[in-house]
Amino acid sequence: MPTKRLHKSEYLDGIENGNRLILSRAITLIESKRKEDQELSKEILDSIVTNKTSSVRIGITGVPGVGKSTFIESFGSYLTNKLNKKTAVLSIDPSSQISKGSILGDKTRMERLSKNPRAFIRPSATGNSLGGVGAKTYEIIRLCEAAGFEIVLVETVGVGQSETVVKGMVDFFLLLMITGAGDDLQGIKRGIMEMADMIAITKADGNNLEKAQRTKTELKSALHFFPPKENNWLTDVEVCSALKGTNIESIWDNIDNFKKQMLANDWLIKNRKNQALQWMHNTIQSVLKEEFYSSQEIKKELENTELQVENGELSALTAAKKLLALFMKEA
Numbered sequence: 099m100p101t102k103r104l105h106k107s108e109y110l111d112g113i114e115n116g117n118r119l120i121l122s123r124a125i126t127l128i129e130s131k132r133k134e135d136q137e138l139s140k141e142i143l144d145s146i147v148t149n150k151t152s153s154v155r156i157g158i159t160g161v162p163g164v165g166k167s168t169f170i171e172s173f174g175s176y177l178t179n180k181l182n183k184k185t186a187v188l189s190i191d192p193s194s195q196i197s198k199g200s201i202l203g204d205k206t207r208m209e210r211l212s213k214n215p216r217a218f219i220r221p222s223a224t225g226n227s228l229g230g231v232g233a234k235t236y237e238i239i240r241l242c243e244a245a246g247f248e249i250v251l252v253e254t255v256g257v258g259q260s261e262t263v264v265k266g267m268v269d270f271f272l273l274l275m276i277t278g279a280g281d282d283l284q285g286i287k288r289g290i291m292e293m294a295d296m297i298a299i300t301k302a303d304g305n306n307l308e309k310a311q312r313t314k315t316e317l318k319s320a321l322h323f324f325p326p327k328e329n330n331w332l333t334d335v336e337v338c339s340a341l342k343g344t345n346i347e348s349i350w351d352n353i354d355n356f357k358k359q360m361l362a363n364d365w366l367i368k369n370r371k372n373q374a375l376q377w378m379h380n381t382i383q384s385v386l387k388e389e390f391y392s393s394q395e396i397k398k399e400l401e402n403t404e405l406q407v408e409n410g411e412l413s414a415l416t417a418a419k420k421l422l423a424l425f426m427k428e429a
């Protein structure tokens with residue numbers, strides 16, 4: 099039996115009252131490709147009210163194997179249990195480029211946190227979006243804030259894609275690294291380290307603790323050669339153990355200090371305004387691309403044009419302009 103379709107006011111009331119079931123349904127609505135769902139989700143997003151400075155948006159990234167899910171469960175448990183913070187985790191799983199499916203298994207990996215009444219975990223698929231985040235992640239962050247979540251953690255697929263997408267939707271960017279990285283600093287993607295507001299070296303326990311401390315020292319030295327950030331924040335490096343809960347509190351203290359400093363110099367509000375504008379432009383590009391390839395006229399001409407490019411009869415530039423002109427004529 100199909101679920102009864104809710105009215106916009108029912109979604110808004112449910113979100114405002116922190117109803118997790120309604121919040122989940124609203125997120126599903128936003129992620130839907132059905133035209134009627136997209137129209138309703140736009141109305142909801144235009145109607146929600148969020149406090150621009152009360153929440154903290156934290157992006158968490160790191161190479162596969164660094165232990166992102168384990169760290170987030172430990173960190174989220176600290177935030178919800180020790181600080182009584184309502185915390186939402188937007189966990190992004192990679193989509194297969196063949197089947198377009200994804201595992202979406204973070205509720206299983208974060209079993210303890212998923213049972214916490216102050217936590218909300220929502221897995222989403224990346225789809226075709228860049229940066230290891232879902233195409234609708236920015237809008238989902240706003241929904242979670244409207245539902246009263248004070249902290250929103252965005253877990254990305256991992257480093258290696260366009261991490262500027264992640265940086266462009268959060269306040270604080272946390273890079274998780276493993277020991278040994280300092281032994282080969284040339285192998286670390288400089289751009290990601292420059293974007294990071296803090297670097298946490300995970301799995302710093304047992305026999306690995308000494309290596310982690312050495313890596314911390316090497317990374318701190320490397321950061322001195324990076325140009326200063328626009329907001330004058332100094333990136334710190336810390337070691338931590340998610341299994342033992344070591345230095346989890348220190349990581350939060352660093353984030354909390356960041357928020358206080360960025361509120362004091364008005365950077366937080368300015369940054370969020372810039373992010374909103376950038377997301378608008380990203381959405382324009384995404385919508386135009388989707389409408390271009392869904393155009394019936396383009397579909398008729400695309401295969402033949404591709405063959406002409408493959409055979410060298412048309413240059414890629416000429417072919418693209420030809421198809422774009424056809425699209426603009428149809429529009």
